[in-house]
Every structure is written in structure tokens, then in C-alpha cells.
Amino acid sequence: xxxxxxxxxxxxxxxxxxxxxxxxxxxxxxxxxxxxxxxxxxxxxxxxxxxxxxxxxxxxxxxxxxxxxxxxxxxxxxxxxxxxxxxxxxxxxxxxxxxxxxxxxxxxxxxxxxxxxxxxxxxxxxxxxxxxxxxxxxxxxxxxxxxxxxxxxxxxxxxxxxxxxxxxxxxxxxxxxxxxxxxxxxxxxxxxxxxxxxxxxxxxxxxxxxxxxxxxxxxxxxxxxxxxxxxxxxxxxxxxxxxxxxxxxxxxxxxxxxxxxxxxxxxxxxxxxxxxxxxxxxxxxxxx
Numbered sequence: 001x002x003x004x005x006x007x008x009x010x011x012x013x014x015x016x017x018x019x020x021x022x023x024x025x026x027x028x029x030x031x032x033x034x035x036x037x038x039x040x041x042x043x044x045x046x047x048x049x050x051x052x053x054x055x056x057x058x059x060x061x062x063x064x065x066x067x068x069x070x071x072x073x074x075x076x077x078x079x080x081x082x083x084x085x086x087x088x089x090x091x092x093x094x095x096x097x098x099x100x101x102x103x104x105x106x107x108x109x110x111x112x113x114x115x116x117x118x119x120x121x122x123x124x125x126x127x128x129x130x131x132x133x134x135x136x137x138x139x140x141x142x143x144x145x146x147x148x149x150x151x152x153x154x155x156x157x158x159x160x161x162x163x164x165x166x167x168x169x170x171x172x173x174x175x176x177x178x179x180x181x182x183x184x185x186x187x188x189x190x191x192x193x194x195x196x197x198x199x200x201x202x203x204x205x206x207x208x209x210x211x212x213x214x215x216x217x218x219x220x221x222x223x224x225x226x227x228x229x230x231x232x233x234x235x236x237x238x239x240x241x242x243x244x245x246x247x248x249x250x251x252x253x254x255x256x257x258x259x260x261x262x263x264x265x266x267x268x269x270x271x272x273x274x275x276x277x278x279x280x281x282x283x284x285x286x287x288x
Contacts, residue, residue, distance in 0.1 A: 001236040003288040004149035007187065009141035015130045016123055018070040022134050024142045028286045029061035036249055038066040045131045046125060052132060056139045058238050059288045066131060066262065077090035146288070153283045154233050157243075160276045161226050162249075167276075168219055171269045175215060215260050222253045222273075229280075240287035247281040 005028040034053055038046050049064060092105040110116060113265045229246050232239045254277060258270035 001147055002150040002154040002233060002239060003143075003236075004153055004286050005148045005240070005288050006149050006286055007142045007146035009138045009145055011134050011138040011141065013130060013134045016126050017049055018068055019067065020127065020131055020134055021065075021067045022131070022138045023065040024138050025063045025064075026057070026060045026142065026146065029059065032057060032059055035060040035063045036066070037062070037063070039068050041068050042124075042127060042131060045128050048128070048132055049135055052135055053139065055288075056143065059240065068127065084113070084115055085110065138277075150287060153286055156283050157229065157233060157280050160280045161229055163228060164273060164276050165223070167269055167272060168222060171266055172219060174265060215257055215266070218253050218256050218260070222250065222257075222266075225250050225253065238288050240284060243284040243287060244281070247277055247284055250277045250280075 005026055007026040008024065010021070010023045011277065012019055014020075022141050033056065036046050036049065038049075044068070049066070051066065053062060088110060090287055096104065114252060217219060225246055229243065229250075230245070232242055251274065254270055254273040261267040261270055
């Protein structure tokens with residue numbers, strides 16, 4: 001299965017004292033880059049989360065957010081800790097007496113202050129296993145999201161591969177006739193330019209040049225690379241780097257075709273090959 005590096009998942013679970021919420025976001029990156037935003041109450045779980053994610057994800061930039069929302073014991077909205085609120089107001093006045101230019105304490109700052117809604121302590125022994133279990137569920141959803149995205153990207157790449165094969169089939173029958181016409185014109189020009197040289201020498205020079213402009217090998221290698229792209233897509237797994245290498249090889253063959261172009265149709269085909277390869281490369285860069 002082809003897997004994209006782009007994915008999203010979120011899970012919430014109620015535990016003693018409140019509810020846990022985990023959110024995972026993934027985008028493309030050359031390596032595995034994990035960034036964590038964990039609430040202060042659960043900082044202790046970050047190393048275990050990092051290890052868990054590394055065991056399930058091999059590549060991509062992944063952001064993991066972990067929040068804990070305290071629940072009121074009687075089902076009512078939590079009340080403010082008036083004692084702490086009074087102390088914060090006192091601290092605010094004292095600070096601005098010494099530093100008159102200091103900004104006053106904002107309501108949003110107060111509401112985010114630890115303990116402002118009473119006892120917000122977390123039972124770590126209960127919360128940590130629950131957090132890891134919830135992270136495992138979120139990673140399952142995250143993997144499914146990346147797999148769905150990967151299949152869509154693989155379909156786009158297969159469509160471009162089919163288009164390249166069709167384009168190669170269109171130009172291949174025209175190549176021998178175009179080569180023969182081009183070589184005949186070249187032979188005639190050489191004969192007109194150097195009439196003192198014998199005809200056998202001209203034929204030798206034309207044969208050497210004909211070999212240089214022959215594109216059969218390039219088309220054969222192009223077909224081989226396209227076969228390998230389809231094989232990698234079918235095999236699945238972490239194939240992004242392998243496919244990126246194949247895009248480089250396909251681009252090399254397209255450049256050679258363009259440099260050996262004898263007629264406008266072949267030049268146009270080489271340009272379209274490069275366009276299709278670039279479109280595939282854009283999709284490949286999102287694959288794990």
C-alpha cells in the first residue's frame with residue numbers, strides 16, 4: 001500500500017478528572033520530524049509518545065498535540081479559584097508599581113493560569129497509560145488517513161504513466177521515417193559541400209551520425225523505468241525515495257530525447273514527457 005506523508009487524526013477520551021484530547025497532523029518532509037505540544041500536566045508522557053510514533057511512522061513532519069481538560073466533579077461549570085485570583089491581582093499591582101510601563105494582566109492570561117479553576121491536578125498514573133492508549137488509536141486513524149491519501153496520489157501517478165506510454169507509442173512508428181528523411185538530407189548536403197570526398201566516406205559519416213540520433217535506446221529505457229514505477233506502486237510500502245530516484249532517471253531520458261530530436265513532433269513529445277514527469281514528481285514528494 002502506498003502511503004502519503006499527509007494525514008490527520010484526532011481522538012478524545014474521558015478519564016478520571018477530565019478528558020484527554022490528542023491531535024495528529026502530518027505533512028511531507030525528507031525525514032521523520034516530530035513536534036510535540038503537550039500540556040504541562042502531561043509533559044512526562046512525551047518521551048513515550050515520541051517512541052510510539054517513531055515505531056509507526058518512518059517519514060514526514062508530524063505535529064502531536066495533547067491537551068487535558070479538567071471536568072467539574074458535580075457536572076457544573078468549574079468555578080474560579082478566588083484566592084488565587086486575589087493573589088494574581090495583588091502581584092499585578094506590585095509589579096506595575098515598580099514597572100509602571102508594564103502591561104496589566106489580561107483576562108485571557110488569568111484564565112490560562114494553572115489552578116485558576118480550582119484543583120486541576122492530573123492523576124499521572126492513570127493519565128499516562130490512557131494517553132498512550134489514546135495515541136495508539138489516533139495513530140490507527142492517522143495511518144488510515146495517510147493510506148487513503150496515498151492511494152489517490154498513486155492513482156494520479158498511474159494515470160501519468162499511462163499517458164507517457166501512449167505518447168511513446170504515438171511517436172515510435174514515426175521515428176524510422178523521420179530518421180531516414182533527415183539522414184538523406186544530410187547525406188545530400190555533405191555530398192554537395194565536399195564533392196571531392198568519395199561516396200563511401202560520406203556514407204560512413206552519415207552512419208555515425210545516424211547512430212547518434214537514434215532514440216530507440218532512450219525509448220526502451222523510458223519504458224523500463226515506467227515498468228519499475230508501476231512495480232513500486234504495486235509493491236507499496238515506504239517507496240517515496242525510490243520513486244523520486246526513478247523520476248530523475250525518467251527526466252534524464254526525456255532530456256536525451258529532446259537533444260536528439262529531428263522533427264517538431266519529437267520535440268513536442270519530449271516537452272510533454274518532461275511535463276508529465278514533473279507532475280509525477282510533485283505527487284511523489286508527498287509519499288512516505
